[in-house]
Each structure stands twice: as structure tokens, then as C-alpha cells.
Amino acid sequence: MLIVTIEEAQSKLSELIDGLANGEELVIVRNKQPIARLLAEAKPERQPRKAGSAKGMLAILTEDHEHLDGFAEYME
DSSP, X not given: OEEEEHHHHHHHHHHHHHTOOTTOEEEEEETXXXXXXXXXXXXXXXXXXXXXXXXXXXXXXXXXXXXXXXXGGGOO
16 A cells, blocks of 8 residues: 655656556555546456457458559469
């Protein structure tokens, strides 16, 4: 738990919030009495991407090779 005065919180709020770890608490005090608590939200863990998970989601309506003519030298 991190304890700061209201004056410090006013001048450095963004930095204080950025410095909080998941689930860590910040207590703001005035005259040594707690007046507010900020609790850092736990960020959800991102699932790793899986190769081929979008298979079948793209539909090619027509075969169009004209747009590739400008890249012929790179496709040999």
C-alpha cells in the first residue's frame, strides 16, 4: 500500500497511477487521515495467438491476378 498526501497526489497523479502494480492500493491522506483509496485494476492476461485461427473467415469472390502485375519481378 502506497500512502501520499493530497498535495502530492494532485501534482503527480498520473505518475502515481502508472507506478501501481496490479491490485496495489494507493491511499491519499489529508492531515494524516485517509480520504481516498485508488486500487489498480488487474489487467486481463492476453491469450497467445494461435496460427490458423482465422481459417475460413476470408472469402475470395473472384480470381484477380491483374493487381499482381506490378509485382511480377518479385514473385519469380
